[in-house]
Amino acid sequence: SQTIHQWPATLVQPVGSPLSLECTVEGTSNPNLYWYRQAAGRGLQLLFYSVGIGQISSEVPQNLSASRPQDRQFILSSKKLLLSDSGFYLCAWGKGRAYYTFGSGTRLTVV
Amino acid sequence: AQTVTQSQPEMSVQEAETVTLSCTYDTSESDYYLFWYKQPPSRQMILVIRQEAYKQQNATENRFSVNFQKAAKSFSLKISDSQLGDAAMYFCAYRFSGNTPLVFGKGTRLSVIA
Numbered sequence: 001s002q003t004i005h006q007w008p009a010t011l012v013q014p015v016g017s018p019l020s021l022e023c024t025v026e027g028t029s030n031p032n033l034y035w036y037r038q039a040a041g042r043g044l045q046l047l048f049y050s051v052g053i054g055q056i057s058s059e060v061p062q063n064l065s066a067s068r069p070q071d072r073q074f075i076l077s078s079k080k081l082l083l084s085d086s087g088f089y090l091c092a093w094g095k096g097r098a099y100y101t102f103g104s105g106t107r108l109t110v111v
Numbered sequence: 112a113q114t115v116t117q118s119q120p121e122m123s124v125q126e127a128e129t130v131t132l133s134c135t136y137d138t139s140e141s142d143y144y145l146f147w148y149k150q151p152p153s154r155q156m157i158l159v160i161r162q163e164a165y166k167q168q169n170a171t172e173n174r175f176s177v178n179f180q181k182a183a184k185s186f187s188l189k190i191s192d193s194q195l196g197d198a199a200m201y202f203c204a205y206r207f208s209g210n211t212p213l214v215f216g217k218g219t220r221l222s223v224i225a
Contacts, residue, residue: 032210038154043202043217051210059212088154092213099146100213102156 002027006091006103013110019064019078021106023091026072031093033074034100035066038088050074086110113138115205117216124193125224131178132188132219134203143207145179145186150200150218159201162186190221198223 006023013019025031032051036044046059048066056066063082067075074091086109094100114137124130136145147159162170162179170177174194178187190197203216 034212044213044215046212046214049210049212090156092156094210099144099158099161101158102148105154105156107154 002093002101004091004093004101004103006106008106009104010107011109013081013108015083015110016080019076019081019085019108021076021089021091021108023074023076023103024072025093028072028093028095030071031095033068034092034094035074035076036090036092038090040087044090048076081110083110113140113205113207113214115203115214115216117203117219119219120217121220121222123222123224124190124197126193126195128193129189129191130193130221132190132201132203132221134186134188134216136184136186136203136205138184138205138207140207143205145177146204146213147175147177147186147188148202148204148215149197150202151196152199156202160188193223195223195225197221 003026034049035047037047038044049057050068053068053071064078089106091103092100116135118133143164145162149157149159160170160172160175162177169179174191176189200218200220202218204213206213
């Protein structure tokens, strides 16, 4: 069966520090991978998605970036965090006509 | 651009009663999918039910069912025999065929009153 792992679960970082959130999928190959952000009390905003290794599509211009160094690994990064980067980050995967499955999320607080 | 609208920010229902959450969407595509996701306090996103646009029959999953009106671009969720564990944020989502991302509505917070 397929599983998705996302870590860390909680992160408190100072303004200006770097960020690295990791997401991995097991039990499938060449999944489509997605990063979403959810601000407090709001809906989900698509940040990045990838349909293959090294292929990244960005939906929102900001100081975040994403990379896909391996088939089932998706990384969200920042060189310098802003207060506005605080939120709940969710990774998801999907393939073909199937629904998308989400990881358990990372709660990021920038202080 | 595709948009999903949930016009009810908050809803409440008595335990064991039925509640309907509304969702409308805007698209020019003919082949697409619609979903309802549940987000409990743990914030884990859980798929509740899905509907493929080409299927005329409304999807049903136990106590959850949808009313899919393709011409009206409406996709409402009905929860029957509501339980305390149904209390959560509910998100309506859409995507068209291919490797396309999900587009979400802003969500409806459902409270269940004992």
